[in-house]
Amino acid sequence: MTTQEMILKARANAVTKAEEHYKExxxxxxxxxxxxxxxxxxxxxxxxxxxxxxxxxxDCIKVVKRTNLLTAEQKQVVISELHETEEYKRxxxxxxxxxxxxxxxYKEAYL
Numbered sequence: 001m002t003t004q005e006m007i008l009k010a011r012a013n014a015v016t017k018a019e020e021h022y023k024e025x026x027x028x029x030x031x032x033x034x035x036x037x038x039x040x041x042x043x044x045x046x047x048x049x050x051x052x053x054x055x056x057x058x059d060c061i062k063v064v065k066r067t068n069l070l071t072a073e074q075k076q077v078v079i080s081e082l083h084e085t086e087e088y089k090r091x092x093x094x095x096x097x098x099x100x101x102x103x104x105x106y107k108e109a110y111l
Contacts, residue, residue, distance in 0.1 A: 003081045010056035011087070017052040018045065047094075054091035057082050 019036070026032040039045035064070065064078050082088065103110065 003078050006060050007057070007082070007085055010060060011053050013056050014049050014052035014087075017056075018049045021048065021052075050087050050090055053085075053087035057085060057088050 019032070022032040022036050022039075026035050036045055039048070061079055061082055064075055064082075067075070070078065
């Protein structure tokens, strides 16, 4: 399986997981498809899909690190390609932003 195929599978699986997430949240309360459409308008749905894609990419990285089928150089190439995906970059930026906001809000407790 090529790196590109791994990335495509991670993205496709993220959409499936996001739908399952909405089904679980909306169970018996409201229509999950309508909730997805409403969240698409605000962008929250896409953030959810990005988070699931990021977790899938991290799982791919863990698998690559553990495999014995690749040399160390090949593993490094695959991992660097996975780090270059848009989902990975956006999620890392979001995590950095959240940490920064948290640190600024509670800086007195840390200093």
